Amino acid sequence: MTCHDRVNLGGWVLRLGGVFVAAVLCLLPWTGTASAHGSVVDPASRNYGCWLRWGGDFQNPAMAQEDPMCWQAWQADPNAMWNWNGLYRNGSGGNFPAVVPDGQLCSGGRAESGRYNSLDTVGAWKTTDVTDDFTVKLYDQASHGADYFKVYVSRQGFDPATEALTWGDLQLVAETGGYAPSQNYEIPVSTSGLSGRHVVYTIWQASHMDQTYFLCSDVNFT
Template sequence: MAQRSFWCKWMVSCGMMLLVGACTLVFAESASAHGYIESPASRAYLCKQGLNKDCGQIRWEPQSVEGPGSFPQSGPPDGQLAGTSRFPELNVQTADRWHKVNIRGGNNTFQWYLTAPHATKEWKYYITRKGWNPDKPLARADLELFCHYYDGGKRPPNTVTHTCNVPTDRSGYHVILGVWEIADTGNAFYQAMDVNLVNGVSNVQVPSAHHKSSIGNYRVL
């Protein structure tokens, strides 16, 4: 009887360990999604590259700009859309605070690098409206949706590319906000891109060395 009792306790103990291990794996799976936009280079990625200065912790983890999902109905509050509450340095918004990436309107490829892919609901891209004020904190009212891809819970590869038609009815400094909505958590990842948008000009000179970027295929000459 003592031996049987020992084996019963051992089996129960093993079962509990397996259950805890499985739960740990599930939790790690749900918590491990991370990624950033590398082209056109995002604000966070340019912090990693050293082109954006005084960025705080995001310099070492551009993939970690995570916040509440279901944007824009939910998500980070206005004024925290670029860095969420985790990286307040990214939320600073002025006309000359951030390095600009030069792109043209029309079809552009947006490329994410996922350090930890995860089941995905959708990808959304917003751009600041005509006449927005670049010296005020970024708010929902400043943004309009221009591109959307629905994944329906599929797990993406490490590199994800989307072709989006960037508006051609505005020029100059604009912010593009990419949102990666996770399928089975309540969170999303946010990536702000500071772009010098060029439309209606056949031969464009980069405005200054401070704003010039040759990362990716978006240098305008």
């Protein structure tokens, strides 16, 4: 059962209790595989960051001015945030550019019937400050494990606030071996010569099946 389903099931409660209940419903533990996946939590992936900042206040019109990229994402499909841990594709066979075209990297090639399309929207997404050496932290709710992680950073000179992300804009900065099933993984990353706004692009190849996560995080190299 997804968070969307939970919100629908709790609709009568929402009418009585207000939108805060929607956030509570999505924090409750549920059985079933639909909600049990994961994402990069630091530096926060785009939809995880939007959920973290606005999940309890997602209808606040102030978001349009304070966090406009999250605002457009919530307006396009709130389930992209409620299901922040479900941005994956099955059966990619390792040929990622074939299933995730240029300009669609942050949505995993319009995964889940387009649920995450808003994450491809070009603009000034909120950033996390990082230094040359930083750590990507990923939360794996279902303890899938990993065959490997690949972490890319957009090239110097690429401007994610004005340009759509393509494979040619990425440089590989970390590649790992396998990780045993757990709920928390850390991938050390070393870079040099980068400054300003960049996209960190993390590919997580889960080990329980051919299931691949494609995760965009916005950073500012200080």
